[in-house]
Amino acid sequence: MKQLLGWPARAGTGFLRACAVAGVTMTVPALWAAAAALGVHGGAGNPWSWLLPVVLAVTGTLAASRPLCRAVRALVARWTGTAVPAGYREPGPVTRMATGYWWNGDRYERTRRDALMDQRMRTYWRDPATWRDLRFTALAPLTAGLPACLPPAGAAAAVLALTGAAPLLVGPIGAAVAIGTAPYAWRALEPAAVRFLRPSTAMLLADRVDQLTAQRADMTVTQAAEIRRIERDLHDGAQAGLVAIGISLATAERLMATDPERARALLRSARAGAAGSLAELRDLVRGINPPVLSERGLVDAVRALALTTPIAVTVTAPADRPRLRLDPPIESALYFGTAELLTNAVKHARATAARITLAHDGTGIVVEIEDDGRGGATVRPDGGLAGLRRRLAVFDGTFELDSPEGGPTRAIMVVPCESL
Amino acid sequence: MRILVAEDLYLLRDGMVHLIEAYGHEVVATAATGPETLRALLAFRPDVAVVDVRMPPTQSDEGLQAALAARREVPGLPVLILSQHVEQLYARELLADGAGGVGYLLKESVFDGEQFIDALERVAAGGTAMDPAVIGALLTSGTSHRRLERLTEREYEVLGLMAEGLSNQAIAGRLFLSDSAISKYTTSMFGKLGLTDDDNVNRRVQAVLAYLDHS
Incomplete structure (x- = not known):
């Protein structure tokens, strides 16, 4: 009927x-x-x-x-x-040069309008x-x-x-x-x-090359910035701390005979300084590569992260592989992604509980983070989440966000990998 | 005490041996890899072992695994884990068997020789010595938060120090209070947490940690 x-x-x-x-x-x-x-x-x-x-x-x-x-x-x-x-080609940016002329990636034009028109024609015909x-x-x-x-x-x-x-x-x-x-x-x-x-295959390949070139440039910049940050942290933190300890020890050595009381005080401060430098180094190392990640792999590192998060976090992982190991760069990207998303859940979404699910299908690893917060998260071009998406894209990974106003927020990171 | 030192970095191992001997204790053996540590733990049965987490051959958590394995063979074998970083996850694993005789401290805790030896003695006696950072995090972690809200600030402070492994007397000294005041706090605290009081410090600490772990 x-x-x-x-x-x-x-x-x-x-x-x-x-x-x-x-x-x-x-x-x-x-x-x-x-x-x-x-x-x-x-x-x-x-x-x-x-x-x-x-x-x-x-x-x-x-x-x-x-x-x-x-x-x-x-x-x-x-x-x-x-x-x-x-698969249409996108025209590149048109910029004004110091001479006042406009450069459209191909030729100089006197006005922006001319440059744009010339560029549009060229892109179309090519x-x-x-x-x-x-x-x-x-x-x-x-x-x-x-x-x-x-x-x-x-x-x-x-x-x-x-x-x-x-x-x-x-x-x-x-x-x-x-x-x-x-x-x-x-x-x-x-x-x-x-x-x-x-x-066509050629067009797809050309697109892929463009994409990879952009990613490479992006990664080089990120890496250089990261190295500069580490250098600065070491320079201002641990290095300076060690110099201070050295000075304290030298002074204490000098004062040992004449003023043992002050020498002892200096030795104490040197000890405190060493402990402080160690704490700084520990924080720095945690930011570069969390020790628990290299010692235990992604699942336990995420568990450790969940334990130190101020909200209730439950972690579900495949039971058949308690010590799932992936390529270290992928592990690191997923770990820091999870950390960032958890921080957002606490800070921006004001969540009281979160759920992290790690799973692997035949082709890759899937990390899902869901919180009970107020939602409304978006991927802004210059925001942290866009950065996260770019970092995953390096491994052909994807980041999906579903965060309606009023919550809940659900974020999924997927990275294809064969070392499962 | 007969002490085993398991640490892969020669300078640190040597320094630790010197420190322990300076306080009049005997180092019966040293180990530099995970498998070596496990063998030495089972062969020498030291009064207490100082074990590093990360060791060759894999440079992962070999030391911790060796200590856990040895404690599965010999329940309650006293082990003090020293590490460059403390993780709640590892602390929970160490405490999970509930047998006591466990310590988990940052490496810089050896800077204060007296406190370090004190911690060693406490662990050797079957007690616990936990880094304050681990305990603080254990107490404030999401799962246990709600149950602990009923405690007053002072009781909370006492609970934290107790979990580090301090005796009532030591807690009283730390907080500048009398012994009797501390025992009053502990009694009311255990009442609120639904635990029966016990004079044995170690068992109380384990009860607290087990409670936090399973809440």
């Missing part, structure tokens, strides 16, 4: 979708047909009468191909959930996606367009028969074709888009 009721609904939506597909894919052929008509109208034998129609059709095709392809991607994503990546879109515009009418034309054509034939403009027999045939093909006619769009509209 349900199936019977579902059929008209499916035929209805299918009909509308087929019309949409036909509209999108047949626009360019229609344009060329109009141009041909114009040419014939001006005189089929006269080459000059073809000039204007051809120029118009070529310009129209060029201008329409990208918006039409965008529309196809949107329709496919909406109807089938299949995301077809676009983008392999432009040629791929044109190819799709040519192929789509044959692959997806023709089947999609069946239902509207059938319906049109039926209407014509009803009004008497066509033989009566055409009516039922047209209606049967329209209704029978409606649920299926639009479906050719998805495979066609997936096959012809996807970025």
Whole structure:
């Protein structure tokens, strides 16, 4: 029964979708047909009468191909959930040089507008996606367009028969074709888009190279900053402390014979200084690589972290591998990510409890952190969470955040790794 | 006392041996790796062993594992763990068997020779010697927080010192109070925590820690 009721609904939506597909894919052929008509109208034998129609059709095709392809991607994503990546090249930044001219990555222009226009044209013509879109515009009418034309054509034939403009027999045939093909006619769009509209391997590789270059630059900067911080901490902390201890000891040695009481006091202060320097070094080491992480691995390090967090934290880990060891850089990134997220839960979300789940599926490790705080966290471009996402991206890892206003916040870090 | 020193860094091991001998105790053996430590612990059965956490061959927590393994063989074998850093996780593992005779201190605790030897003696006698940082964190960690809210500030302070392994007398000295005042605090504290009072310091500490651990 349900199936019977579902059929008209499916035929209805299918009909509308087929019309949409036909509209999108047949626009360019229609344009060329109009141009041909114009040419014939001006005189089929006269080459000059073809000039204007051809120029118009070529310009129209060029201008329409990208918006039409965008529309196809949107329709496919909406109807089938299949995301077809676009892979268009993004223009780089346009900067003003000291000379007052504008540099768009390719040439100098007197004004920003000129620079942007020049850049837009260059990016458009050099983008392999432009040629791929044109190819799709040519192929789509044959692959997806023709089947999609069946239902509207059938319906049109039926209407014509009803009004008497066509033989009566055409009516039922047209209606049967329209209704029978409606649920299926639009479906050719998805495979066609997936096959012809996807970025090519070369484009994907170029994107990947860009991404890796950006990551490498980012990492080099981060690493240099981190090394500077460590150097500064050592210089101002432990090193200075050791110098102070040395001075105290030298003075105490000198005073030993003449003023043993003061010498003893100096020795005591030297001892206190050594303890202080040690404490500073310990904090520094914890910030670079927590000892428990190298001694026990990620699971126990997260457990240790949970114990020192001022809110109630429960840690769940795969029971079959209590001492799960990953590559040290991945362990470190996940550990510091967890620490940052826990700190956020305490500080910003004002949570009273949190739950950390470590799990591994066949391809990687998944760390999930959920708190009962007030939510509302977002990944701002310059914020800590964006930094966390960048640090995970180095390992092709991902960071997802779900934090509605009012809570709860749920954060998931996933890093693919084989050393499981 | 007959003492075992397990430490992989030669300078530290040597310094520790000198310090212990300076206080008139005997170092019966030294060990520099995890397996060596375990063998020496079981062969010499020292009155107390000083063990470093991180040791060769893996440079992970070999020393701690050796100590835990030895205590599984010989329950209550007194071990004082020395480390560059203290972790609550390790403290809980050490205390988990409830047998007593455990210590867990930062390496710089040897700076104060007297207190260090005092801690060694306490552990050798079956007591505990815990770093204040571990105890503080144990007392304030999320899980135990709610149960301890009923304690007054002073009782809380006493509980912390008791968990470090101090006797009533030592706590009284630390807080500048009389012995009887301290025992009054402990009685009311144990009442609030639902623990029966006991004169034995070690058993009380274990009770406190076990309580925190399982709450």
